[in-house]
Amino acid sequence: MSNPISYTTEEIANLLKVSKLTVYDLIKKGELPSYRVGKQMRVDAEDLESYKQRAKGVARASKPIEAYPLLPAASPILTSGARPIIITGQDISLDILARHIERNVSGVRPLRAYSGSMDSLIAMYRGESDIVSTHLLDGDSGEYNLPYIRRVLVSSSYVVVNLLTRWAGMFVQKGNPLNLNSWADLSQPGLKIVNREKGSGARVLLDEQLRLHSIQASELTGYDSEASNHIGVASKVASGEVNVGVGIEKAASIVSNVDFIPLIQERYDLVLMKKPENLHWIEAIIAILQSEDFQNELLAIGGYDLSLTGQLLYES
Structure with missing residues (x-):
């Protein structure tokens, strides 16, 4: 017997711990089947469970990311040789960045993982993520992020670039x-x-x-x-x-x-792991951050200071 339970987009976002924008994006791409009841979009419990099982399959096929169980379902891009790159963090600006990367950077497929700043840095140290967002205050120095990044990413090669200030x-x-x-x-x-x-x-x-x-x-x-x-x-x-x-x-x-x-x-920065095979997309992502199209999209949301956006803050 089929499961009669269905969820609103808001309930799906709460269950998956993602933004409603991400849920709408999954629906738009056809990865999460939906239907309308009046003005409200709904997703059946069976379809949600099917999506989660597909997402787990993608996670198992790539590097293990124990802290980040929520990865997008498989797409044709993943099977055509594009390398998945993991972007961690919860701000909606990261969802927008992922879409710009998908449209403008060849050879990579951005996957979003929703986790906190410190767990993201630890995942990067373990080789489980490629781009992490962080907003960690060091109270003694008043400095954001760099004191923590230096302590966690010991002997690693990386670049730190500003995403926004908020x-x-x-x-x-x-x-x-x-x-x-x-x-x-x-x-x-x-x-x-x-x-x-x-x-x-x-x-x-x-x-x-x-x-x-x-x-x-x-x-x-x-x-x-x-x-x-x-x-x-x-x-x-x-x-x-x-x-x-x-x-x-x-x-x-x-x-x-x-x-x-x-x-x-608070300064909300991106840390990008610097390896020879990553250099082409690191340069492309910095160009996206500095682009008028990307910044205009963030400005339309409101509440962000973009005066440092795209600025290289540190390179190890």
Whole structure:
């Protein structure tokens, strides 16, 4: 007997821990069969399970990526000799970059993996990813990313290029009833928080700010409660389940009934593993980042500072 359950695109995105844009892209490519019920797109549970099994097949055929189970299903490009390159991270800008790579860079097929900054760097060290995104604050130096990259990618050859800059800070309930305006305000008694998973940039940002402001994590109710993405954190704040969470401005613009307190501009960088066989697509990707077409697409979304986009920050 067939499974009668079906899902909306939003439910699919939550189940797979991807953006709704990625779900729509899978539907558009025919990799995830769908149908309309009124104005709403739906996907049957059986079709979702079939997609996941195909995706697992692609993952087994390439390098093992234990932290990233969500890879696109097989396509004709993969079977025509194009080499898959793994791009890790959760920001929608990475989905846009992947589409530009697919259209403009020959010989490669971008595959998206959704994982936090630290896990992504560790995967790169293990040889399990080719391009990782990272937004990790070193509280002592005030520097983003490079201190962590140097520590993790020991004896590796890589380039670091900026993708974008964006505001990070706190999600608070509409109207900010508890008057939370700084990191120091997290010491306010009785606060309930929702956290991100270990290794994520938002989790590192929170931990560094707690350390710098001499606030014990054990003092925060809900510190061990985790959401897997920025929208999940903002949604829990908006629902009143918690008082505060750490995340990015973009999520606050998507979730209603939540205010955003901007506290730090974080540099969101890409790390590209530098090998002789990678040099042609590294140059092509940097050209994409610097292109007017790519930047205009990000500007249309809003909320990003592109003043450093495409700039080479470090090369080992």
